[in-house]
Amino acid sequence: MAETESESIKILGISGSPRKMATDYVVQEALRIAREKYNAETDYFSAKGKKLNFCIHCDFCVRKREGCVHKDDISAELYEKMMWADAWIIGTPVYQGTISAQTKTIMDRVRAVVAKDPKAFLNKVGMGIADGGDRIGGQEPALQTIHNFYIINEMIPVGGGSFGANLGATFWSQDKGPEGVSEDSEGMRSLRKTMKKFIQTAQLVKKAGPSEKPKQPEKEGK
Numbered sequence: 755m756a757e758t759e760s761e762s763i764k765i766l767g768i769s770g771s772p773r774k775m776a777t778d779y780v781v782q783e784a785l786r787i788a789r790e791k792y793n794a795e796t797d798y799f800s801a802k803g804k805k806l807n808f809c810i811h812c813d814f815c816v817r818k819r820e821g822c823v824h825k826d827d828i829s830a831e832l833y834e835k836m837m838w839a840d841a842w843i844i845g846t847p848v849y850q851g852t853i854s855a856q857t858k859t860i861m862d863r864v865r866a867v868v869a870k871d872p873k874a875f876l877n878k879v880g881m882g883i884a885d886g887g888d889r890i891g892g893q894e895p896a897l898q899t900i901h902n903f904y905i906i907n908e909m910i911p912v913g914g915g916s917f918g919a920n921l922g923a924t925f926w927s928q929d930k931g932p933e934g935v936s937e938d939s940e941g942m943r944s945l946r947k948t949m950k951k952f953i954q955t956a957q958l959v960k961k962a963g964p965s966e967k968p969k970q971p972e973k974e975g976k
């Protein structure tokens with residue numbers, strides 16, 4: 755039986771890894787917890803095997819307000835999932851002490867959605883998961899980057915709280931993929947703590963009702 759009733763919470767999990775390894779495993783585990791423990795509805799997007807074009811700052815999205823100039827898997831699949839969800843889980847492997855290139859590309863390309871509607875993601879809740887081959891190899895800087903992204907897009911970033919999950923879920927894979935992260939008991943504890951806070955926050959936001967978007971000021975002379 756679910757610990758908390760949350761049938762109306764819709765959660766999107768995003769793996770920003772080019773492989774189906776540790777990051778894929780921990781994001782899928784987070785979604786499993788969301789479904790089985792909290793009765794959430796879930797969806798998933800993996801960067802593995804996907805066509806993800808870099809933002810080229812062409813300003814097509816700003817000028818046209820019709821989405822992105824690139825017609826790839828982000829445009830065709832991910833944008834719709836992002837709009838559907840009440841809350842997001844972004845997972846990234848640690849590359850050079852921060853997020854992966856795939857995760858950064860996904861973040862950059864969100865500009866096309868916000869250019870069309872600046873309040874598109876207002877008050878959606880977000881959490882982060884970072885895994886690395888070293889126990890301390892950049893997981894927290896990666897999570898800070900994910901939180902910065904949420905804040906910039908007017909979302910609500912959530913960590914797991916003091917004593918083990920300050921900024922979110924962090925894992926040590928020991929470069930052993932799913933086996934490594936599944937054996938990381940501290941990582942799993944940080945995931946459970948963060949998920950609890952994440953779900954509670956999403957429920958509170960949902961209960962409060964939709965935020966009213968500010969009206970655009972009328973142009974002079976009208």
